[in-house]
Amino acid sequence: MNISSASPFGTPELSVIVPVFNEADNLEALVARLVPVLERVAASHEILFVDDGSSDNSMVKLRALHALDHRCRAVSFSRNFGKEIAIAAGLDHARGQAVVIIDADLQHPPEVIETFVARWREGYKNVYGTRIDRNADSPLRRMLTRRFYALFETFGETGLPNGAGDFRLLDRQAVEALKSMGERARFSKGLYAWIGFKSIGVPFEVAERHAGTTKFSYGKLTRFALDGLMSFSTLPLKIWTYIGLGVSVFSLAMAVYYVLQTIFHGIDVPGYASLIVSITFFAGVQMLSLGILGEYIGRIFAEVKRRPLYLVAERLEDEASVAPTDPTRPVARAPV
Numbered sequence: 001m002n003i004s005s006a007s008p009f010g011t012p013e014l015s016v017i018v019p020v021f022n023e024a025d026n027l028e029a030l031v032a033r034l035v036p037v038l039e040r041v042a043a044s045h046e047i048l049f050v051d052d053g054s055s056d057n058s059m060v061k062l063r064a065l066h067a068l069d070h071r072c073r074a075v076s077f078s079r080n081f082g083k084e085i086a087i088a089a090g091l092d093h094a095r096g097q098a099v100v101i102i103d104a105d106l107q108h109p110p111e112v113i114e115t116f117v118a119r120w121r122e123g124y125k126n127v128y129g130t131r132i133d134r135n136a137d138s139p140l141r142r143m144l145t146r147r148f149y150a151l152f153e154t155f156g157e158t159g160l161p162n163g164a165g166d167f168r169l170l171d172r173q174a175v176e177a178l179k180s181m182g183e184r185a186r187f188s189k190g191l192y193a194w195i196g197f198k199s200i201g202v203p204f205e206v207a208e209r210h211a212g213t214t215k216f217s218y219g220k221l222t223r224f225a226l227d228g229l230m231s232f233s234t235l236p237l238k239i240w241t242y243i244g245l246g247v248s249v250f251s252l253a254m255a256v257y258y259v260l261q262t263i264f265h266g267i268d269v270p271g272y273a274s275l276i277v278s279i280t281f282f283a284g285v286q287m288l289s290l291g292i293l294g295e296y297i298g299r300i301f302a303e304v305k306r307r308p309l310y311l312v313a314e315r316l317e318d319e320a321s322v323a324p325t326d327p328t329r330p331v332a333r334a335p336v
């Protein structure tokens, strides 16, 4: 073991952030595969687990890992806040010159970090893993994911690199940029692309989950997709101006047509069918546009409440290595 890298003092060269939500059966295997890689590629490292309110014994495992090796640190949330927020907390607490984000389930092969670090040393500040395929996901999820990216491509105001996810390395400069973004509805994939910096993709093969099942239900994924689209596009809001304009022009033309018809052919039999169809159609259009307004207003409401992004219930770290507490950010990210 590299003694200098075991030092709890000073800042490590490389931090690895691992969001953890009920991953007790994966943690030891992950550390066993991570540590040799990290010792090979970095002068010193830390592995920072963010326990996202797990209800299994993930924390018991993390305490044991921390006792064995103090380079394993952990921050534990008071409840489940979601992976995006777990990553934000990881970025807040990581101290390394570069930060790697990796899933706990070994779907992201730790060995790829070696290439990430090589690219970082070449000067890249945003090194992202790109999935070669999505065969580890279910066919339905793959289809929906494709749809989402096509939608994002059309509506999103920020381009997303193909196949890029959370598995990546970020230079300290990029980490600070991400930390300065105080939004609550966090769509990390968009944020990583938005910050820019010298970026490069590293292809990798997604492995099968080591143990357990995916923590993302279709409901959660839908919420996530909506967050992504709404925080990176205002087109759904603006589009109603054009739809409204189109509908107005159309109804004006209809009015002219009916007036002329009445003048030249007299009053016709009242058109019940066309009336009821247009009433229900336009009621639907209005509901939809109100619903979209509501989605944005809901998000504005969430932002203006300025609640902390997350609450920490427990930390596993060496007292000596804890940076002096900033009074404005005692346990949670302060509103920006």
Ligand code: UDP
Pocket (backbone or CB within 6 Å): 018, 019, 020, 021, 022, 023, 052, 080, 081, 082, 083, 086, 102, 103, 104, 105, 107, 213, 214, 215, 216
């Ligand atoms: N995760 C989390 N909070 C959640 C859901 C997931 O921290 O609410 C973590 C999970 O423990 C894992 C990573 O995010 O380390 C990816 O989750 P998962 O493997 O379930 O997602 P998938 O691979 O199916 O996209």
Ligand code: MG
Pocket (backbone or CB within 6 Å): 103, 105, 107, 209, 214
């Ligand atoms: Mg997974």
